[in-house]
Amino acid sequence: MIRASELVTVFVDADNTLWDTDRVFASTQLRLLHDVEESLGLTWPDEDRLQFVRAADQELASLHHDGLRYPPALLVRALSLALDGMDPVRAAKIALHGSEPAKIYADQEGVILNRYFQSLKALPQLKKGVADGLRQMKELNWNILMVTESAVTRARETADALSISQFFDRVLEGRKRPELYQRILKLVGSPSNAYMIGDQIDRDIAPAKQAGLKTIYFPGGFKPRWHDEEASPPPDFVISDFREAVQIIRLEHAC
Structure with missing residues (x-):
């Protein structure tokens, strides 16, 4: 049995992280x-x-x-x-x-x-390495949570259509504030190994860092002109292929 302290929990943003909404x-x-x-x-x-x-x-x-x-x-x-x-x-x-x-x-x-x-309503394409990366995470028995500020039904429908819904333990809807991550971590046993993968520094990375998660930035094609990345806390890691996140977390978890 995996203890809560050993469980890896991965929060993953949906739009422009899993699939190319932009x-x-x-x-x-x-x-x-x-x-x-x-x-x-x-x-x-x-x-x-x-x-x-x-x-x-x-x-x-x-x-x-x-x-x-x-x-x-x-x-x-x-x-x-x-x-x-x-x-x-x-x-x-x-x-x-x-x-x-x-x-x-x-x-x-x-x-x-x-x-x-x-x-x-057009179906977006998966971003690079997403299907393989999620499959590897599931094989490692990680807790994978999709978190979206859009409607849960829409996120689930898109995940179903793209054949990746089976990899997620939960699909969560809510504003990405530190309190959201902290509340969910308590529900899954307060694991010490928690990560957030997202495409926006201000809306994905910053609140996750405030909640104590390690952050992985997977840049998307859209960056709001009003957001100053230099003024925000930097992510812990930056990737260009979703599969890179698996390797990062594995190395971190092994330490």
Whole structure:
């Protein structure tokens, strides 16, 4: 029988750590821009269309009380203003405060948003080494916990579709605060060997470190412009392939 003090517990973030959510979002945002352009009969001339969308997107997220979960209708309105000649950052502020009349009719906006939400349902790809890494962890009898700030049902459905759900002992939903990790560690026996693998320094690594976990940073493709990594506590380890985490933890656990 494995004692609690010997058990290895691994918390793993979901979006952009297990699977590449950012690629789905990028494709969805480009589709949204195309639909707004068609509705207005205007075209953004620059080649870097994603940068154009994300200038407005990041401004909205930085100003809205719900951050990146702001209502996407705001992005539709910001892009419509920006396509008409307004700077994307200013357009986002105007859209948020509703100080300009909408340039797209409500029924057209509804169609655009329906397509947006349908596009977000696309199945993401697993990140490098995830399936093999999880399999190795399970063979080592480690306690593997998926932790997500999205809905548990969505995370489970994605894990099922990507054939990795069998590797997780639990799927947890909640804000990634130190208290979350501490509470779960008590439930699994307060193991001394606990790790967090995540793609965001501020939302994954920092709170886990505050809770006393060792942290493994697996960078994703998306970094919010408002986050200063140099001002945050550095991770204990950095990987470019999920399988590297297995080797790191094995060496740590053997010491």
